[in-house]
Amino acid sequence: MSDSNAKSLAPTDWPLFEVFIRSKQGLDHKHVGSLHASDAEHAIALARDVYTRRQEGVSIWVVPSKAITASDPALKNENFDPMASKIYRHPTFYDIPEEIGHM
């Protein structure tokens, strides 16, 4: 076994993990914050102590922060503004005669 030769990171180089919590069964996991940990298993243990002290969750995901690809904030307008004019995508755009009632 090469265990004793395994190269370990200095604690100051522990990678950053993003933490996601499912608040209850049936709901989505939601981002709650981030923390440094030696590995993913350690990150789960720390996330439990830091983010679920008051039963905030029933399940935890941790994801290495560097695995996340984000959209470019500078492209916010060109990415998202065009949808503002497409209000026909929403059901409230359409008039339904009163006689029809709920549809």
Place this chain on the structure above:
Amino acid sequence: MYTQAIDTDPTLRTSAASDDGAAEDAFLARIADDEKIEPQDWMPEAYRKTLVRQISQHAHSEVVGMLPEGGWITRAPSLKRKEILLAKVQDEGGHGLYLYAAAETLGVSREQLIDALHSGKAKYSSIFNYETKTWADIGTIGWLVDGAAIMNQVPLCRCSYGPYARAMIRICKEESFHQRQGFDIVRALCEGTPEQKAMAQESLNRWWWPTLMMFGPHDSDSTHTGQASAYGIKRISNDELRQKFVDVTVAQAEFLGLSIPDPALRWNPARGHYDFGKIDWDEFWRVVNGQGPCNEARMNDRISAFEEGRWVRDAASAHAAKHAARAVARAGALEAA
């Protein structure tokens, strides 16, 4: 627990002079529109520096704030009080972590932040440099110190920097428990024997003025309030928050049958607020600048806790490396098979 308005870095007074003017204008317009600034957005250097200083001071205060209370965990008068105090101190550690994580989004490392605290370069709230001599002090800290912290922190939930605002929302939810458990301790003492009530009064006498100092210098003497409020970091001034705190606390002290140690304290119907006596700012600056009753002890305790915990962090690193190596070995064996 709390961040204190002690701004001592003169380089920040010239704020954005060196930054790109048009970008700065667009940035200020976003702040004026109440938009949140996120880590990847452009921001003036002065904004980044102000936030790093304020958030890290705040994080340090949470962590150092564990020390005055930690000493009472083993001496709490009942198992119930011990469990509550443990939970509270654990929360403070958690608050420190939320805030360090928020500061790190601004491009500083945890190591730099902790080094700044341990080397004495970074400040933390002056209140934690006072002694916790009696059990009543644990009650008074929760009731007054955490009460003052909530006053200051609720407006920070709306501050312009997204990660800081989100950390503050989580902290404020938990802080309310801290204040109530403190009030509950003081109330139990006030409803107890005359000696217990005297202990509560003596504690209030020592903590009242340092608590008022927590809100920081008067607005007229606070160089950074203008800049921080233009940046949407500070929403309500030091003096306004202090007044609000005095106004709500007087009635609570009356309920408890305790007297606030200020002969000048009286209701002013014209202002619709309580007037109160002069704060000893010399004491404030003495404590901020290192001459408080416990500055040295707090830093020694903090540094030795960090050093004595080093083997745990090293062990976690070694454990992770061992498991990673085993996973690689397993994958190699499968491939060979």
